[in-house]
Amino acid sequence: MYSKTSLIFGNAYPRDKLTNVTPSILSKITRQLYLQQYHPISILRNRIESHFNKFHYFNSFNPIVTTIQNFDELGFPANHPGRSTTDSYYINKSIMLRTHTSAHQCQALQTGAEKFLISADVYRRDEIDTCHYPVFHQMEGVQIFSINKAIEEIAYDMQISTSQQHCHINTDDNTVISITNPIQSCHPIEIANAITSHLKYSLNELVKMLFIDEKNLQVRWVDAYFPFTSPSWEMEIFYQGKWLEVCGCGVITQDILNNAGQSDKIGWAFGLGLERIAMVLFNIPDIRLFWSKDPRFINQFTSNEIIKFKPFSKYPSxxxxxxxxxxxxxxxxxxxxxxxxxxxxxxxxxxxxxxxxxxxxxxxxxxxxxxxxxxxxxxxxxxxxxxxxxxxxxxxxxxxxxxxxxxx
Ligand code: FA5
Ligand code: MG
CATH class of the missing domain: 3.30.70.380 (Ferrodoxin-fold anticodon-binding domain)
Structure with a gap:
């Protein structure tokens, strides 16, 4: 029989029928790959932080969160599949391992920060293959504007950052009104459209910087649904013959800003997955390698440069x-x-x-x-x-x- 409580980093948590964290999952919490110097995940985080150089960076939020932070504050309905114990790791019915960096959006907004990045390890129960691992890393980006000044500020921002046109970008940036992916009724259409343009512009600039060697980078925006943004999209880029999902994003649900004491603001958010981008940029063939302590992996990365990983020979399966x-x-x-x-x-x-x-x-x-x-x-x-x-x-x-x- 299990004991009635789990001891996790010195804290005792009552167990209940939702408890499904395992020792091997909990052992990943202390690794903090995203902060480890010259680890590919950390190199990528650094690149993105330097790109958003006027942003505030949150890098030390606790991975153990309440279900309120991970779901309720973000407007997840009670029956959302993400809440299921087959998808998420529960310490007990009210405490869990965060499944996404969005779990910290509200607390970050409450600090008063108006543009910020949150980097973190996130935990999801998943199937097993070379590109899925139960722990991976995300970066959340948020920028909010005063509703009254949003259009002016956005026009200014997009005009002064004269992007270095190293590569051309093809993007279907059409802001159409859609019933299935609606603008929030409390948002004036022109302001919501300005926020959307700024979001897409900011992410386009980011991928141009990351995929600087691609001559003709293609981007597409696929309509999506998240309980905490509307309208919402997934951004995909065409890379090495395949569409690669980079992030989910959208215009922040106004209730979230209101609850954080930011009711005179409007803004966007994105959440991007670091492993998928790192795997293609560094040529890393198996997601388990990020967790490897093998010097033949670790010692290949000795600076903040993005270099191509040289695979060592595969062992028999x-x-x-x-x-x-x-x-x-x-x-x-x-x-x-x-x-x-x-x-x-x-x-x-x-x-x-x-x-x-x-x-x-x-x-x-x-x-x-x-x-x-x-x-x-x-x-x-x-x-x-x-x-x-x-x-x-x-x-x-x-x-x-x-x-x-x-x-x-
Ligand atoms: C989310 O997690 C949302 N929180 C993203 C978001 C933030 C939307 C802010 C709107 C506003 P999603 O589950 O799609 O969404 O994951 C986001 C990204 O994480 C994906 O685009 C993908 O790059 C990465 N990702 C998701 N699941 C995995 C996985 N199992 N392994 C590796 N990367 C993953
Ligand atoms: Mg997705």
Whole structure:
């Protein structure tokens, strides 16, 4: 049986039925990769901070937040899927690991800062592959303007920052009125449009700086939905043959500004993911590498320059399947992230990816059978067969015990 409280960095938290943080997740909190000198995530943070050089930087907010900070203050409805224990890490029903830097938007606004960046590690339960990891890093950007002076200030700002035209940018910057992605009814249309132009302009300038070598950078704005912005978009750039999602953004919901004592202001916010950008800029092929303590990784980065990572040889992989029958009445409770969490907890960074390779229903018994394929590979050594068999055994035992399934 579990004890009734968890001790996390000296604080005791009551456990309850939502508690799902694991020791391996909690051990990531102290790493603070985004502040570690010459770590690629930190180099990228530095670049972005230098670009927004008039902004205030918040870099030490606590990753342990209340569900009020992470969700309620931002207007998440009670039934929003992001609140689910399959997606988020709970310490208990009211305390969790932040799932995004937006969790600190309100407290940052309350300091009175009018333009700021928040950098932080964020935590999400997720599937396992080379570009997903349960901890990653985000940067939140916010700028607010006096409603009365917004149009004037924005025109001035966009005119004086004569951008160095190193690269041309193609962007579909059309501010159209949309029913599905509306301007807030409390916002005069011309002011909301000015904020939108400034947001898109600011992000365009940022990606031009980051992707300076791209001659013909293409950007597109995809309509999106966030409970704390309206209208909202996702910004994507076309890079190496693929559309890459850079960030979510939009015009801040006025209630958030009102609640922070900034009711005479209007503004924009964005939240960008650092790993995805760092992976392409530094040529890092596997998201686990950011967490590596291997000198062959760390010692390649010795300054604030963005350099291309030289991969060291890949070690052999070892593939194991794990199949089970689900107990009929528990079927609806099953979620792939529950399985991945067990794998991650036991195999830690030895697991490269997990795929669902078979899912079928027995025609007579109506029982559902799943088969997962686990691909083990260390990033810094060759694993022995014995070691992987031992891990696989532990995973089988834990799956049988925690998921209430019958192993095959
Ligand atoms: C958010 O987290 C919003 N808080 C962003 C936002 C801020 C919107 C302010 C409006 C205003 P989203 O879940 O889409 O949104 O994540 C934002 C970015 O984080 C994504 O664009 C992506 O770059 C990155 N990201 C999201 N999930 C992952 C993941 N599992 N691994 C790596 N990067 C991720
Ligand atoms: Mg998204």
């Amino acid at each position: 070892c593939i194991k399947d794990l199949s089970f029958w689900m107990n009929n009445d528990k079927e609806h409770e099953f979620h792939i992230t529950n399985f991945c969490e067990i794998v991650r907890d036991i195999a830690e960074d030895l697991v490269e990816d997990v795929k669902l390779v078979d899912d079928f229903m027995h025609p007579k018994t109506k029982k559902r059978s799943l088969c997962f394929r686990i691909n083990y590979r260390s990033m810094d050594r060759t694993c022995t067969n014995e070691e992987i068999n031992g891990i696989q055994d532990k995973i089988r035992k834990s799956v049988a015990e925690k998921l209430d399934v019958t192993l095959r």
